[in-house]
Amino acid sequence: MKHLLKLGDLTGEDIIELLNLADQLKYEKKNGIEHKYLSGKSLGMIFEKASTRTRVSFEVGMYDLGGHPLFLSSNDLQIGRGEPVEDTARVLSRFLDGIMIRTFDQEEVEALAKYGSIPVINGLTDYAHPCQVLADLLTIREHKIKLQGLKLCFIGDGNNMANSLIVGCIKCGMKVAVACPDSNKPDAEIMKWAAENGEFICTSDIMAAAEDADVVYTDVWASMGQESEAEERKKIFAGYQINEDVMSSAKKDAMVLHCLPAHRGEEITADIFEKHADEIFDEAENRLHAQKAVLVKLMRD
Ligand code: CP
Ligand code: NVA
Numbered sequence: 585m586k587h588l589l590k591l592g593d594l595t596g597e598d599i600i601e602l603l604n605l606a607d608q609l610k611y612e613k614k615n616g617i618e619h620k621y622l623s624g625k626s627l628g629m630i631f632e633k634a635s636t637r638t639r640v641s642f643e644v645g646m647y648d649l650g651g652h653p654l655f656l657s658s659n660d661l662q663i664g665r666g667e668p669v670e671d672t673a674r675v676l677s678r679f680l681d682g683i684m685i686r687t688f689d690q691e692e693v694e695a696l697a698k699y700g701s702i703p704v705i706n707g708l709t710d711y712a713h714p715c716q717v718l719a720d721l722l723t724i725r726e727h728k729i730k731l732q733g734l735k736l737c738f739i740g741d742g743n744n745m746a747n748s749l750i751v752g753c754i755k756c757g758m759k760v761a762v763a764c765p766d767s768n769k770p771d772a773e774i775m776k777w778a779a780e781n782g783e784f785i786c787t788s789d790i791m792a793a794a795e796d797a798d799v800v801y802t803d804v805w806a807s808m809g810q811e812s813e814a815e816e817r818k819k820i821f822a823g824y825q826i827n828e829d830v831m832s833s834a835k836k837d838a839m840v841l842h843c844l845p846a847h848r849g850e851e852i853t854a855d856i857f858e859k860h861a862d863e864i865f866d867e868a869e870n871r872l873h874a875q876k877a878v879l880v881k882l883m884r885d
Contacts, residue, residue, distance in 0.1 A: 587692070587697045587704045588691070590712045591748055592777075596755040603722050606877035613873070614647060615843075618658040620650025621884050625681040627651060632658040632687040633808045637844065638707045638715065642684050645879060648872075650812040652681075673700035682883045688809060703873070703882035705875075710809065711771065713744045716843045717752035718874040721847050723867040724799055725838055732757035737797035737834065739763045739790060740824045740851050741817075742770035745803040745843055750774050752780035762786040763793035765820055790824060794833040801841045804825050818850065826852040839863045 585598055594602075612619045621791050631639065640657065646653035658664040663672045669692050676683055677700040685693055685704065688765050690711035697704040706714055725731055742764045750770060753760045760778060762770060762785070769775065769786055778784035783872050787793050794800055807813040807819040826840060840852075840860035844867075848854040857864065 585881060588714055588806065588882065589693055589697055589704065589706050589793045591614065591717060591751040592774075594755070596757070599650075599718070599721065599752065599755055602874065602877045602881060604726060604875040605798070605880060606722050608719070609876045609880070610870075610873040615706050619648065622649040622651035622681075623881050625649075625883050626654060626679070627650040627682045627879065627883070628654045628656050628676055628680045630656045630658060630661065630663070630683065630685040630687070631707075632664075632685075633708065635686055635707070637868055637871050638684075638686060639857070640732055641875055642707070642751045642879075645872055645876040649876060650877060651681075651879075651882065651883075652671055663687045670699040671694045673698075675756060677701040682879065685856055705878060705882070706742060709881055710807070711744055712748045713843065714748050714752070715746065715871065715875050717748040718878065719867060719870040720749065720801070720841055720843070721752055721756060722870045722874050723841065724839065725812065726866065726870075727863060728798060733759075734795060734798040735759040735761065736799040736801060737761045737763065737794045739793065739800065739802045739830065740821060741803065741807070742768050742786075743803060743807050745801075746770040747774050750784065750803060752789065754784060757782070759783035760785075761795075763788065763790040763794040763824060765824065767820060790830055794830045796837055797834040799839045799841060800826055800831065800834050804845065804847055804850055821851070825850070826856050828853070831856060841867050844868055 610741050629642055643653045672777050673696045682703045686707040686709045690709045695704045747770050750760050805817045842864050
């Protein structure tokens with residue numbers, strides 16, 4: 585594993601190895617065991633979109649590991665003024681030991697990896713959010729002890745989260761059901777791959793998708809970059825909310841996860857959010873532990 589560009593590049597074994605390493609790092613952190621495995625290493629963190637969790641967890645993660653994080657906003661970088669990503673990649677490779685990037689086009693992340701000579705980590709694109717899904721799988725495994733055979737139901741927009749959850753869950757032997765309007769399905773190639781490699785359905789029937797689910801997951805209806813479509817999207821996704829009705833179709837002990845930030849009253853009711861807040865904030869915390877595993881795996885000598 586040289587980069588983390590998308591989960592499709594990893595095997596199920598790679599994912600489980602990262603989760604096991606995350607468990608170890610979490611144990612060490614909780615027990616005050618120093619783990620400065622990246623002493624002397626620098627990580628550049630390029631942000632072309634906003635972030636709370638990704639920025640803070642990568643920054644604290646590098647600190648915990650003894651390394652140095654650099655926050656690089658595209659507003660301040662020459663990349664924001666049109667310097668080609670191919671040149672940025674080669675320059676940053678001369679200074680840094682790794683790059684995390686949050687941007688729009690998956691192609692930009694792939695180009696950074698192609699032209700640079702250091703590990704590149706995708707911190708979210710319009711296509712994928714692999715770091716989030718590693719934290720999600722870690723959280724599900726902590727709460728349910730296993731992954732194999734569990735059913736995850738994703739409700740809402742067939743967006744970056746849906747794409748990465750489908751791939752990550754199927755690779756770990758989970759079943760996936762997506763409930764979304766016909767107009768907003770996940771990536772067609774990912775759905776084809778999922779149907780050929782595991783148990784996968786995509787339906788507009790939210791109750792059918794949630795039936796006997798062990799994990800019910802949702803994300804915002806308007807992702808970053810789609811703010812101007814927010815009102816229109818509220819109409820499109822009106823029936824696609826996690827609420828009491830939907831939860832009555834899932835297993836009694838089903839978990840609810842949300843990558844955050846959440847919009848109560850839109851993709852999830854305030855009641856369901858609060859009822860499952862412990863799971864959702866465990867999930868947020870696990871961004872730190874899962875990403876530290878990625879950093880160690882990619883950047884340790
Ligand atoms: N879930 C997530 O990636 O959060 P941020 O946008 O705050 O980084
Ligand atoms: N789909 C959301 C995820 C945020 C973590 C977005 O791209 O804005």
